[in-house]
Amino acid sequence: MKKVIVLGLDGLEPKITESMLKNGELPNLAMIEELGGYTRIQTTYPAQTPVAWSTFATGTNPGGHGIFDFLGRNPKTYLPVLALSRYEQKNIFTLPKVVNLRRGVALWELLSDAGLPSTVIRCPCTYPPDQIQGRMLAGVGVPDLRGGLGTSTFYTSADGVKQENSEKVLHVIFNNDGQVNTHLIGPINPKDRTDFILNISIIPHGREKKITIRSKDLPNDLEVRLGQWSDWLKVIFKTGMLQTAKGIVRFYLKQIEPTFELYASQINFDPEAPLFPISSPPEYAGELETRLGTYYTTGMAEDHDGLINGRIDEAAFLDQCQIVLRERKKMMLLELNRLEEGFFFCLFDTPDRLQHMLWRFRESEHPANRHGFSSAYSQAIEEHYRECDEIVGEALNFVDEDTLFIVLSDHGMNSFQRGLNLNTWLYENGFLTLKKGYKPGEETGEFFHNVDWDHTSAYSLGLGAIFLNLKGREERGIVSRNEAEAVKNAIIQGLTGLADPKWGKTAVRNVVASEQVFSGPYVDEAPDLLVNFSEGYRVSWDTPLGGVPEGIFEDNTKRWGGDHVIDPVLVPGVLFMNKPFRRETAKLVDMAPTILSALGVPKGKAMEGENLLF
Numbered sequence: 001m002k003k004v005i006v007l008g009l010d011g012l013e014p015k016i017t018e019s020m021l022k023n024g025e026l027p028n029l030a031m032i033e034e035l036g037g038y039t040r041i042q043t044t045y046p047a048q049t050p051v052a053w054s055t056f057a058t059g060t061n062p063g064g065h066g067i068f069d070f071l072g073r074n075p076k077t078y079l080p081v082l083a084l085s086r087y088e089q090k091n092i093f094t095l096p097k098v099v100n101l102r103r104g105v106a107l108w109e110l111l112s113d114a115g116l117p118s119t120v121i122r123c124p125c126t127y128p129p130d131q132i133q134g135r136m137l138a139g140v141g142v143p144d145l146r147g148g149l150g151t152s153t154f155y156t157s158a159d160g161v162k163q164e165n166s167e168k169v170l171h172v173i174f175n176n177d178g179q180v181n182t183h184l185i186g187p188i189n190p191k192d193r194t195d196f197i198l199n200i201s202i203i204p205h206g207r208e209k210k211i212t213i214r215s216k217d218l219p220n221d222l223e224v225r226l227g228q229w230s231d232w233l234k235v236i237f238k239t240g241m242l243q244t245a246k247g248i249v250r251f252y253l254k255q256i257e258p259t260f261e262l263y264a265s266q267i268n269f270d271p272e273a274p275l276f277p278i279s280s281p282p283e284y285a286g287e288l289e290t291r292l293g294t295y296y297t298t299g300m301a302e303d304h305d306g307l308i309n310g311r312i313d314e315a316a317f318l319d320q321c322q323i324v325l326r327e328r329k330k331m332m333l334l335e336l337n338r339l340e341e342g343f344f345f346c347l348f349d350t351p352d353r354l355q356h357m358l359w360r361f362r363e364s365e366h367p368a369n370r371h372g373f374s375s376a377y378s379q380a381i382e383e384h385y386r387e388c389d390e391i392v393g394e395a396l397n398f399v400d401e402d403t404l405f406i407v408l409s410d411h412g413m414n415s416f417q418r419g420l421n422l423n424t425w426l427y428e429n430g431f432l433t434l435k436k437g438y439k440p441g442e443e444t445g446e447f448f449h450n451v452d453w454d455h456t457s458a459y460s461l462g463l464g465a466i467f468l469n470l471k472g473r474e475e476r477g478i479v480s481r482n483e484a485e486a487v488k489n490a491i492i493q494g495l496t497g498l499a500d501p502k503w504g505k506t507a508v509r510n511v512v513a514s515e516q517v518f519s520g521p522y523v524d525e526a527p528d529l530l531v532n533f534s535e536g537y538r539v540s541w542d543t544p545l546g547g548v549p550e551g552i553f554e555d556n557t558k559r560w561g562g563d564h565v566i567d568p569v570l571v572p573g574v575l576f577m578n579k580p581f582r583r584e585t586a587k588l589v590d591m592a593p594t595i596l597s598a599l600g601v602p603k604g605k606a607m608e609g610e611n612l613l614f
Helices: 014-022 027-035 049-058 107-113 284-292 304-308 314-337 350-362 367-371 380-396 422-428 481-495 588-598
Strands: 003-009 037-041 071-074 079-082 085-088 097-100 118-121 134-137 152-156 167-171 180-188 195-205 210-214 221-225 233-240 243-249 251-255 261-264 342-348 403-408 414-420 458-460 465-468 508-513 529-533 536-539 553-555 573-577
Touching: 003 380, 003 588, 014 027, 014 380, 014 573, 027 037, 027 380, 027 403, 027 573, 049 107, 049 588, 079 085, 107 118, 107 134, 107 342, 107 588, 118 314, 134 284, 152 180, 167 180, 180 233, 180 243, 195 233, 210 251, 221 251, 251 314, 284 314, 304 314, 304 350, 314 342, 314 350, 314 380, 350 367, 350 380, 350 414, 367 414, 380 403, 403 588, 422 458, 422 481, 465 481, 481 508, 481 529, 529 536
Parallel strands: 003 342, 003 403, 118 134, 118 342, 152 167, 414 536
Antiparallel strands: 037 573, 071 079, 085 097, 152 261, 180 195, 195 210, 210 221, 233 243, 251 261, 403 573, 414 553, 458 465, 465 529, 508 529
8 A cells, every 4th residue: 555544533433433324414424344354343352542542553452552531640648640741840940841751662763763754643642742754733732821631711700600620710890991800821930839920801892792702912992792612812821930821712602791790711732832732743733733723732622621611502512513624634645645655644532522521412401401301402413424424525525446445443332321420339348448537528639638558458439440559559559469460350240240229230240350451561551450331331420539428329420421431342443444454353453553554664562463465
């Protein structure tokens, strides 16, 4: 082959895809199936986006690339840490740098060594980007200007509005001129953990149903219309002597009267001048902006937290998803137009985000529909699949007989109606102990507050991971290496087949030990156990950050009503190729060897998968 073109449709669910194919609703994917074939593709343990796409890139299980979850933990403090990258600074005289925690050798590195170019757009765990022959724009893992996965700001004239997750709330007061003087919240000052801010003024135009946001940045006057997303505002925060941090932000005006409500997105890196490199070569991000206009740079671009917190509604979220989708399609077309040989990859994340947020409208009895149920959104997922199929059709225009064309998803999607408080289960079964006088509930909070580590043998952190409090590994470990197997077996036996008394269903299908599913140089970083949930279940919202709430089970009442971090057997991805291939045993781990083989390059020494092409 002269070219390999891969489109990633994150989270595309086989059952929906197959039903729509049968009904003739996805003609372009059907064309690829007719040319080559279609199958369900085995995802990773666990079935998470950064884990799965890292396996796609490296051809190894997570033990070979070191990404096991969005979150990891610091065994010295037991506190959660972001697991995709970290920042290092040797001393106060050197600038900090960011380190990508996805290791292993990616297929585009092997292609570069062979003299073949690659263009990689928004693949997860590419921050900072690899130095390759070609171009790369980083994806999931790129933070916002505050260094996290994304913090929005909600401006309101109402009193007593509670601050929710991943946001700041600012109370605004209109002065005698009918204006508001407030500020944007920018990066965190590393010296004292305060926020750098940028002053802005908000000028309402009630009759015209719009406001003007006035600042010293560009544009100086930004118009925001009621019920619409604004254009980008480019902002500059002064962070020190001759030091600045540049970002971009969008606004959504929810309401002017009687209560004023304005939503500001997370502040993205300015693609022209990011705090840390987000592209390779570094100037590529700016080139895309020059050619296509300003675009989202954060890895999690869609404002799902704004919808979860009720700061925007489903219509606003769908509008923003469309903005992101159009941006990505323009990037794809720009690069396909100049692709002559080598490897091209572009990830469309929006199917995953949209299904997370709108799945509940497929199920009228979903607990999250306490926020209101609208049949208008019951087919929103299918409509988005049709839009994705149209994008596939546009990419097909660049496929010739010397091109291997692949469309795939990293995992599928399922309902999330009930959550399991894993730390509470560990507490009630004697594996986790709280300090004297405390019991599960609000007093324990997050981050393992009031856990008695001297009497705790296991704890849960992340999306279904359990760690032993191991001697010599954890700071206050109590489980010896000789005792570890017995503790793991006891947890496996206790959780496997766990029944939900409210539904009368099995919530946990099984629990696997890390050595059953992981191998390679980074297995020591893996969780000790992985909990595989049944359909309709997932780890609770309090568990990932170390919460120990009251009760083992709870309804999932958040608008995030769909999920895929369950037993990976239940959420395979989809795989279409325009050339005949071995469909029966297709796994994500096979994709890197397949792509390399198509381009005449041997697979890497550590790659576990096999070439799927005949």
